[in-house]
Amino acid sequence: MALGQPILPLEVRDLMVEIGGRRVLDRVSLTIAGQGTTVVLGPNGAGKSVLLRTLHGLVKPVAGEMRWNGRPFGPDVLSRQALVFQRPLLLRRSVVGNLVFALRPRGLARGERQRRLAAILARFALEALADRPARGLSGGEQQRVALARALVLEPELLLLDEPTASLDPAATLVIEDLLRRTAAEGTHLLLVTHDVAQARRLADRVIFLHGGRVLEEAPASVFFTRPATREAFLCLAGELPT
Amino acid sequence: MKPSLSGLFLLLCAATPVQAGERYFVLQSTTSVQNSGLLEHILPLFTAQTGIQVRVVAVGTGQALYHARNGDGDAVLVHDPEAERAFVREGFGVLRCEVARNDFVLVGPRNDPAGIRGLDDVVDAFRRIAHSRALFVSRGDDSGTHRREQALWRQAGIELGVADTSWYRQVGSGMTATLTIAANLSAYTLTDRASFLAFSHRRELEELVRGDPRLENLYAIALVNPERHPRVRFAEARSFRDWLVSPEGQAAIAAFRLGDERAFTPAARCDADTGSRR
Amino acid sequence: MDELTTAFVGAAALILGADPALLEIVALSLLVSLSAVTIAALLGLPLGAVLAALRFPGRRVMIVAVNALMGLPPVVVGLFIYLLLSNSGPLGALGLLYTPSAMVIAQTVLVMPIVVALAHELLSSLHEEYDELFRSLGLRPAAVLATLLWEGRFGLVTVLLAGFGRAIAEVGAVMIVGGNIAHLTRVMTTAIALETAKGEIAQALALGLVLLVLAFTVNLLVALFRQAAMRLAYG
Numbered sequence: 241m242a243l244g245q246p247i248l249p250l251e252v253r254d255l256m257v258e259i260g261g262r263r264v265l266d267r268v269s270l271t272i273a274g275q276g277t278t279v280v281l282g283p284n285g286a287g288k289s290v291l292l293r294t295l296h297g298l299v300k301p302v303a304g305e306m307r308w309n310g311r312p313f314g315p316d317v318l319s320r321q322a323l324v325f326q327r328p329l330l331l332r333r334s335v336v337g338n339l340v341f342a343l344r345p346r347g348l349a350r351g352e353r354q355r356r357l358a359a360i361l362a363r364f365a366l367e368a369l370a371d372r373p374a375r376g377l378s379g380g381e382q383q384r385v386a387l388a389r390a391l392v393l394e395p396e397l398l399l400l401d402e403p404t405a406s407l408d409p410a411a412t413l414v415i416e417d418l419l420r421r422t423a424a425e426g427t428h429l430l431l432v433t434h435d436v437a438q439a440r441r442l443a444d445r446v447i448f449l450h451g452g453r454v455l456e457e458a459p460a461s462v463f464f465t466r467p468a469t470r471e472a473f474l475c476l477a478g479e480l481p482t
Numbered sequence: 483m484k485p486s487l488s489g490l491f492l493l494l495c496a497a498t499p500v501q502a503g504e505r506y507f508v509l510q511s512t513t514s515v516q517n518s519g520l521l522e523h524i525l526p527l528f529t530a531q532t533g534i535q536v537r538v539v540a541v542g543t544g545q546a547l548y549h550a551r552n553g554d555g556d557a558v559l560v561h562d563p564e565a566e567r568a569f570v571r572e573g574f575g576v577l578r579c580e581v582a583r584n585d586f587v588l589v590g591p592r593n594d595p596a597g598i599r600g601l602d603d604v605v606d607a608f609r610r611i612a613h614s615r616a617l618f619v620s621r622g623d624d625s626g627t628h629r630r631e632q633a634l635w636r637q638a639g640i641e642l643g644v645a646d647t648s649w650y651r652q653v654g655s656g657m658t659a660t661l662t663i664a665a666n667l668s669a670y671t672l673t674d675r676a677s678f679l680a681f682s683h684r685r686e687l688e689e690l691v692r693g694d695p696r697l698e699n700l701y702a703i704a705l706v707n708p709e710r711h712p713r714v715r716f717a718e719a720r721s722f723r724d725w726l727v728s729p730e731g732q733a734a735i736a737a738f739r740l741g742d743e744r745a746f747t748p749a750a751r752c753d754a755d756t757g758s759r760r
Numbered sequence: 761m762d763e764l765t766t767a768f769v770g771a772a773a774l775i776l777g778a779d780p781a782l783l784e785i786v787a788l789s790l791l792v793s794l795s796a797v798t799i800a801a802l803l804g805l806p807l808g809a810v811l812a813a814l815r816f817p818g819r820r821v822m823i824v825a826v827n828a829l830m831g832l833p834p835v836v837v838g839l840f841i842y843l844l845l846s847n848s849g850p851l852g853a854l855g856l857l858y859t860p861s862a863m864v865i866a867q868t869v870l871v872m873p874i875v876v877a878l879a880h881e882l883l884s885s886l887h888e889e890y891d892e893l894f895r896s897l898g899l900r901p902a903a904v905l906a907t908l909l910w911e912g913r914f915g916l917v918t919v920l921l922a923g924f925g926r927a928i929a930e931v932g933a934v935m936i937v938g939g940n941i942a943h944l945t946r947v948m949t950t951a952i953a954l955e956t957a958k959g960e961i962a963q964a965l966a967l968g969l970v971l972l973v974l975a976f977t978v979n980l981l982v983a984l985f986r987q988a989a990m991r992l993a994y995g
């Protein structure tokens with residue numbers, strides 16, 4: 241594994257984010273520890289994407305603190321995370337080219353790089369597509385490549401922003417399967433989703449975000465059976481758009 | 483950016499096909515001697531005899547002299563005696579020689595609204611044009627022809643730009659373009675004979691005044707002073723000047739014809755006062 | 761219309777007859793303009809990428825300046841380069857005036873703002889699209905610039921074609937710094953200007969048609985090349 245110490249557990253205290261003078265995260269506190277999958281649920285505009293981007297260092301909070309295993313956010317923390325965007329954002333080169341592109345800033349030895357590429361292509365069943373131009377693939381295939389590009393970095397924490405939002409059910413199940421195996425191998429997943437059914441299938445813990453605030457943070461079994469807030473209840477009942 | 487800078491240098495070198503040892507000089511010439519075809523006629527003869535290439539930059543007389551003052555070019559071949567003498571007097575040029583002559587022609591529409599046909603006094607003709615407010619097209623480009631035309635207006639006592647001069651059109655163009663405009667506007671204009679002979683729509687304009695000594699058009703060469711600009715190719719330029727005034731050069735000029743007319747008359751005469759460099 | 765017909769016939773004769781004088785002029789036109797575009801690309805594309813991807817003081821001023829310089833009249837560029845290269849100017853000792861090199865320099869100056877401005881435009885939108893990915897992967901600025909240029913390569917070819925179009929078509933700058941010297945610095949456009957000045961309108965038009973054919977051929981070749989390359993990159 242890359243240099244340095246683990247970045248989990250993550251402790252977030254009273255995080256505040258403002259965009260264009262508007263508060264979009266309001267005193268957000270949460271903890272992410274150990275293995276498993278944490279799902280972030282919440283209606284449109286709740287601040288889910290902003291939360292992920294803040295944890296990834298793409299948005300600067302105006303107040304509050306993030307402690308990554310006791311340390312503040314920095315390049316070493318970033319290098320142990322990976323983010324899968326809602327759109328695949330593949331570059332105009334081959335599938336392998338995209339994976340190599342992600343690895344290059346890590347400055348790995350050639351042998352290590354080859355080992356990771358071979359492993360990830362095999363696991364994602366991408367060998368046949370390896371030399372195909374990435375932007376010519378189908379949406380599902382592209383999202384699979386985007387996930388492979390994140391996992392080839394062997395992150396300790398994988399952030400995912402609605403990775404299956406634009407995929408059909410079959411492609412969604414393929415991705416979910418890959419995610420389950422990834423979590424089982426020890427990478428912590430922090431998954432933003434709209435899909436309550438998907439959350440039920442994957443979540444170990446749930447963070448329920450609403451209006452920029454964390455309304456609930458609970459084990460999945462508790463959240464899905466006995467939501468503590470009216471908003472979460474309505475969300476699960478499908479009456480709030482999620 | 484190291485590699486791209488050296489690449490840049492390579493490109494610059496590649497783009498300059500200068501053979502080592504080639505003998506040449508740059509001649510700043512007035513356009514009429516190039517556009518009429520005179521240079522194309524005589525330069526191969528000179529090159530065949532001497533092996534020296536002449537690189538001709540054809541511009542207006544004013545611009546040619548300006549370039550030469552900057553040391554850009556090794557000789558000038560122009561037609562404005564007054565400006566040429568100033569060029570020599572101020573130390574920029576040496577060894578001026580007159581090499582050829584022809585004349586300026588006052589041309590105009592066949593219906594001749596100013597009634598100048600057959601006059602032998604060009605200044606009088608200019609005055610009549612101004613008083614009848616007939617259209618006159620001027621080069622307006624500080625060329626030798628333009629300078630001569632302005633001198634004639636001065637001699638005629640016409641102050642352009644004071645009274646209403648809507649009849650006077652400065653076009654800022656070369657001789658052929660100016661002749662074309664004059665033909666289209668049925669206007670008068672002053673032209674050198676070679677350009678008029680080479681002008682393809684000549685029938686639309688008529689030669690109305692000729693033969694006044696004030697219409698003499700003298701072409702002269704002068705060399706750029708190597709004491710002022712040490713990098714000039716003085717020897718090559720000097721051989722061209724010497725060739726032009728030699729019997730061969732003069733014969734070459736005399737042999738050049740446009741249609742069946744001789745466009746330039748040989749006229750070799752070197753200034754006496756340029757003995758500073760032998 | 762007589763002259764138009766003569767022009768078309770003359771152009772056909774020039775092209776079909778592979779007139780050696782014409783070939784010489786065409787070759788020099790291509791050499792000068794392609795050299796200028798190459799240099800402008802080597803310097804201008806990275807600069808466009810810098811303006812698109814990096815944030816530094818003076819960036820906005822530079823963008824405005826580059827956009828304004830796109831409209832620079834060739835004659836003004838020619839005069840400026842003339843004053844630099846003149847024997848009385850600061851770079852006179854190089855002896856470049858009235859050489860093809862001087863023409864390359866002038867056209868480079870002329871083309872550079874177009875290359876920088878259009879590259880900036882194109883790469884800005886790419887940068888907007890990929891910025892968060894680059895930051896997520898921890899790319900250093902140099903890597904960001906290189907990636908943008910590579911991702912934009914197909915669009916940048918069009919940018920360079922626009923620059924080439926300006927270079928091959930301009931007459932004012934090369935006329936002044938090249939001097940339109942026969943067999944040395946005479947290119948298509950200055951030859952056209954000369955024929956016009958001589959009143960040989962049909963010949964001038966014929967040369968103009970040859971220039972058109974030339975520009976068309978270059979564009980066609982590049983388009984074909986680009987299409988083939990894109991098929992490789994996008995499938």
Ligand SMILES: Nc1ncnc2c1ncn2[C@@H]1O[C@H](COP(=O)(O)OP(=O)(O)OP(=O)(O)O)[C@@H](O)[C@H]1O
Nearest residue numbers: 259260264282283284285286287288289290291482
């Ligand atoms: N770049 C931005 N500029 C302006 N406002 C923004 C920006 N990004 C987010 N916001 C605002 O912040 C709030 C939270 O946005 P965010 O994208 O995090 O919502 P979300 O929970 O991900 O919603 P969705 O489910 O629709 O993706 C919204 O009100 C949004 O308008």
Ligand SMILES: [Mg+2]
Nearest residue numbers: 288289290401
């Ligand atoms: Mg979102």
